[in-house]
Amino acid sequence: AIDEQNFEPNDPRLAVRYSNLAMMLTDLGGASNLEAAKGRMEQAIAIQEEQFEPNDPRLAVSYTNLAFIELDLGNRESACDLWRQAYAIFGQHFSPTHRYVQIVAEALERHCGDC
Numbered sequence: 001a002i003d004e005q006n007f008e009p010n011d012p013r014l015a016v017r018y019s020n021l022a023m024m025l026t027d028l029g030g031a032s033n034l035e036a037a038k039g040r041m042e043q044a045i046a047i048q049e050e051q052f053e054p055n056d057p058r059l060a061v062s063y064t065n066l067a068f069i070e071l072d073l074g075n076r077e078s079a080c081d082l083w084r085q086a087y088a089i090f091g092q093h094f095s096p097t098h099r100y101v102q103i104v105a106e107a108l109e110r111h112c113g114d115c
Contacts, residue, residue, distance in 0.1 A: 015047035019062060026069055034073050041066045057100070060089035064104055071111060080112035087114075 007014045018040045025037035048059045067082035087104045108114035
């Protein structure tokens with residue numbers, strides 16, 4: 001297991017490890033890897049939602065990553081909902097020209113008809 005024995009179940013460092021594993025699984029591709037990536041990213045988000053303020057940009061990054069996984073799995077509506085959450089959070093912290101804001105805005109426009 002990913003250092004699970006070394007951290008408390010809600011330790012943000014464990015969330016980082018889950019998120020990193022999710023991104024590696026996504027890069028491997030294939031339905032089973034994408035499903036596993038989704039599960040790990042959801043674990044990371046559960047920890048972050050417990051540990052961070054609801055408008056924390058780190059949470060928005062995870063929402064964005066999960067949205068791309070959802071899109072790859074064919075779950076466009078779930079992806080759009082996640083991108084909307086991320087966009088709202090990023091908008092509280094960054095200018096419209098910030099890279100994170102632009103990435104999410106582009107995804108919303110391309111896949112959801114927003115922005």
